[in-house]
Amino acid sequence: MSWPSMLLAKQRLPLLGLVVLYLCAIALITLGASTITYAATETAGVAAEVTTESVETSAGFRDRLPFPAPKLQREDYPNIGFSSRSIVWVIAQMHLFFAAFVLAVPLFVLVIEWIGVKTGDERYDDMAHECMKISMTAYSITALFGGTLAFALFLLYPQFMAYMMNVFDSQVLVYAFLFFAESGFLYIYYYSWYRWRFGNSKWVHLTLGLMLNVVGTTLLLLANAWVTFMMAPSGVDDAGVVTGGIWEIMRGPLWNPINLHRFIANIAFGGAVIGAYAAYKFLSATDQRARAHYDWMGYTANFIAVLAFLPLPFAGYWLMAEIYAYSQQMGITAMGGILAWLFIVQAVLIGTILMASNYYLWSGMSRTAGSQRYTWLIKYIAAVLVVCFLIWVTPHTLILSAAEMKQLGGSNHYLLGPLGIMPAKNIAVNLMLIFTFLSFQLFRRADKEVTVAWAGFGNALMICIYIVAIINIIFAGIYYGYFTNTVYKVGSSVMQVVSTLIVIIAGVTIDTLMFKGANKLPSQWGKVSNRSQYALFALPVAFTWLMALMGYVRSSVRSHWHVYTVMKDNSPDNFIPAIGHAGNMMTIVTVLFLLFVLFIFWIASLSDRKQARPAYLSSDNT
């Protein structure tokens, strides 16, 4: 069967239709938003031209047309006795954590709900509803932090916000309108869950979920435009005066890389937080049925988190490549200056995520006896992960005392120095991803017995793809990385990325075709070890820290600019803070978010418990 006919097979048409509808709706809303704001800008422009003469005679109003970026002095920034940057830092990061979570959860909830409809298995429907229950409390907290952030920004950075309002104009009202729409769809979607559960009503409910995601994703894209405008402004001249329509302002060079990176990262983050909820419920469950349910829920959440996480580094590569292409200085600030040290911390956190994910997958394999076919491979996968992790965290230049440097013969160790540069790290990252995917593939295969006649060829093909991809990645890293010029060194990293993607895509495709109609071996849900659940807790902790860390790096590359090269930051905080201070801030927001997450879990559990009827009320009734 050719791939178009497979794609258009009758049973896949509803899914295909949903995807097409989703994309069309996003395109329509985005275009609609840009048209409305463009029209508003145009109207304002015409009105401005008509009234220029009268405006120029009106004292005070003259400066507003055109509106260049204000050149601020220190005294233009309100001082409330505490670092304005620290206040905005904490509130903005908290808002982003929760926003990422509430935008991601409905995305995979819709898919889970749809799987429930297709398979007729109501467990999927119940699980999807439970995920939404957690998301509901988080949604309110997102809005609270969003409102607080807006107040904080207008209070502490009024001139900057005035400039941003001038640039984005009525787009901010479109954002506000979409927020109303998001709230409407969310509440109707959640509260109508059991009202519209079967038959045609279910399709109405699924459509509501689809619209919720369309609006949510559009909100994400609009908000990303503000961030990317600050990093790489477009649609304005050197003085910051708006020269183009809203679409030119939004469509900066970093907009799409950030859109993709945040979209994928949000799903991985949302999956990780739901996984922690499942682990929390699993560990506190007293009966086997509940343990089985939350074990399955944790497995599903981890599946979502890992699957979304695997392509994430490549979206990050794209973002960094675009940052370098836009401004080499900005790229060097990120990866060659003080912020470069934070990429070592990033390696530690991503290493933690990968190790925790692998450990959970290996533990989860114990649910079925079929896993015994693959357990011998685990020790080799673990060895590769540890070696690659150590290479990844090796810094290029060490911070040493004069005596230590003398003893070493320089700031670079003769063996560790070469491991500190990107070619070695690229090999390590790609191999870690490939071996994580191998764990994932073994985990998926553990409870199945293949029945197709071409299984031998399928397995041989898969093994060859793994071996050749690994050889190709190591060859490209060593040969082009150390023995050719820099241009080939950078270009070969794409070769490595594509090698890893071939493994992932081929693995998913071959397994999907090969295990169609396979014999299913029994799995014992709820029998997994408690240790594996702690791995599920480790995931959101590391993810949260990672988002705080890399969000800080992304924002810091603007250094002393509010809007890069257009509007200078002259506030008392117009410098990149010391690593220690930044680390403390990230840790504070991470701990704060996790405390809020525990609160959400507790709130979500409250509705499960009912107070026993007191004896005195029972006696009254009798």
Add this chain to the structure above:
Amino acid sequence: MASPDIEVNLNNRVYTWLLATILVVCLFYGMNHVIMSMQGLPLNFDLTPVQ
């Protein structure tokens, strides 16, 4: 001496692995050339840089 059945199976396994290896090596070799050429970095037959 192996029976004809076993001989055929062994041959099949050898051919299977040979075919899979050739397919995959060709795929990755071609991919290396395409990816580097797309970036304006052509490679020689032995994968060394042209410049």
